[in-house]
Amino acid sequence: MNRVYLLSVIIVVLLFSCTDRDDEVNLVNIRVQNSTELFFSEVRIVENDTVYENIEAGEFSEYMEFERAYAYTALSILTDSTSLNYVPVEMSTDTLPIGFYTYEISLDEENQVDLTFRIDD
Template sequence: MKKILLSIGLTVLIVFACADRDDELLGANIRINNKSSINFNTVQVRVDTLLFENIPSDGFSNYLAFETAFAADTLTIQTDSTEYRFIPADSIIGDPLPIGLYTYELSFDEEGEILFNFRVD
């Protein structure tokens, strides 16, 4: 009897442990990867939409769920001393993203322009 209960318990544990992190998503979830040497106080996607806060240098934000997200979007980055703005070309925005996990990788070139890279997680 103990072996049967133990087997059932282990089976239930294995079934719940095998769930992927994206099994319960309802839309596109995006995070920010700060690949620069500057700490980001905030990163705002679009105007008055979602706000990522306190992303350290070489760090990641948490994922935020978007109703509609794109492979590239308008970003405003606030640091301690400066505000940077990224406006993608219409040709790279594309169609809305399907349900999934995505990362916007952000860094700067020598002239202080934002380097943007989109990644599927």
């Protein structure tokens, strides 16, 4: 009988302690993915004057929260050897809904910055 009671308590505790990262989201959460071979010492979101720091090649930053953000935005990137900028061709006026997103930064053949916007699961 004690085993059944103990097992029931453990199951109930596990069910109530499990939370999904989406359960307590109140703002737009964005991270940066460095899809280049460069080390990004700083990635600045120009619109919000927010800085992501120290993103290794092929790695992700931590998520940062924003009250207002857009799918495509101007970026300023500092690497160990150069400074790069990205200005979107079309500026969006539609703000993102609450959720998790990634700005994937890569370089094209001419070393121009490409920004790919992704909705995270």
